[in-house]
Amino acid sequence: MKDLDITTFMTENFAQIISLWQSKLEKILGQRLGNAPSIQLERHCKGLLESFIGTLTIKDNDHAEAELITLLTEVGTIWARKGLSASETSNFILTLKEALNSNVFEVYGDSDAQAFQMILEWQQRLDQLLMICHQAYTNSREKLIKQQNAALLELSSPVVKMWDQILLVPLIGVIDTVRARQITESLLTEITKQESTVAVMDLTGVPVFDTAVAGHLIKTVNAAHMLGCKVILTGISAEGALVLTKLGIEFKQVLTRGNLHSGVQAAFALKGLSVTLKSVA
């Protein structure tokens, strides 16, 4: 029986551990990593085990430690981007633990005290690795969510050219400070681009209408006004209107119309236009 040494054990059984680890991973992940995963997976597995051994061989091995963290971060990030779940990502380390454990029993037999000692020792280190990997996964996911939020924000406040110098702003969903700013920004940009003098802002799709929303909208309207663009608000719900009057808010110098139809009519009237029925032959 050889003397107890984790690193010697890992180095000697390197190939077996890797192949067992990788096959376990592939079994769990299947095709989830895409079409050509095995090459990258092999690189990740080998690289990780090598640096892991490196950190165990020499204490405070900064280079190996850094390598380890880079690899774990890479795995966490890539897997998160591929849409794998958090528990699936934890498997990267958990399967390594399984592979090590079954290998050590194979070599030393399953009732060996030294084997248990070794398992206990790497258990703790592996848990740390799991944490790092998990953190990278979470960071990546959060970044993704932020990006999606930003994209959604842009999508949700379109400003449409309805007619020459007339804009339409259909608002849908909850309006908070960030969105209000975004709406104001895109409206003002469009006003300067189209040199618009009238904008119809439709609030039919805004579910909650309170002081905060009203405050934001007044700012938007005032800013548009400074650029010489009149704003017509349409689609304020009956509840919304009552809430506003109870709160003592009135939209001064703002034209309001009950629905989009009369709002559009008002906008045309302001520009001296009208819609007439053409006799159909």
Added chain:
Amino acid sequence: MNNKLKSIQLPIKTVDDIVLTRRKAREVAIKMGFGLADQTRLASAVSELARNVIQYAQQGECEISDQSTPEIVILQVLIFDYGPGIADLEAALRDGFSTSQGLGAGLPGCRRLMDEFYIESGLQQGTKIRIQIHASSL
């Protein structure tokens, strides 16, 4: 992660310094990747505060620095003077309050423009104002 910009110190002594200070603040904002809207609100706030310095304390100083964390890009401007200070801070932060000929939108307006607004002042203690604009580091 050591690509933070060095902090910049500027004196505020004359009316021309107001323009210089806010121009510098805008420059830093551009370098740090802030958009036009953020640049403009920062420049306005800095202009507002620098003008206060000239108006009430004759002179003061300004420090523009990059205080970013891994998650958030933070641009900070510190403006301070050793002038007469503000006796009633709460009143000064209320809309419509002005001891001079201003519009009374100065400090409260400035606070609304910024993501972070911190003021320290007292009678005969000078005034120190710290403002920040934030952006997520995508």
Added chain:
Amino acid sequence: MNFKTPLLQLGDVLITSIQTDLSDAQVSEFQQDLVRAIGVKNANAVVIDISALDVVDSFMARVINDTARAARLVGAEVAVCGIQPYVAMTLVEMGRQLFDVQTTFNLEQALAAVKAAVDVRL
């Protein structure tokens, strides 16, 4: 009479612009020039172009408001044109309606606006 402030006359409309931040001395010079010119040139309206300003703080807003008020007192209709979109955003964020003057995006709209106001008067 000599004016240091750039002033263009188009019929009975005076067009002027604010190019950069003004010092207190320049502000009073600008206001005096404009108000005097209205009298001298018998103007019915004034358009102030501020498209060159990339920052308008409450001081500059007050200067513009005061100028407009003074011009109105000597009988001219006033419009401010060319405010930058981000400046407008910042002004409303700061709160309160900072301009009590008619504002338009471009010079053409401003001219149309003051002409309409003059027509109403006649």
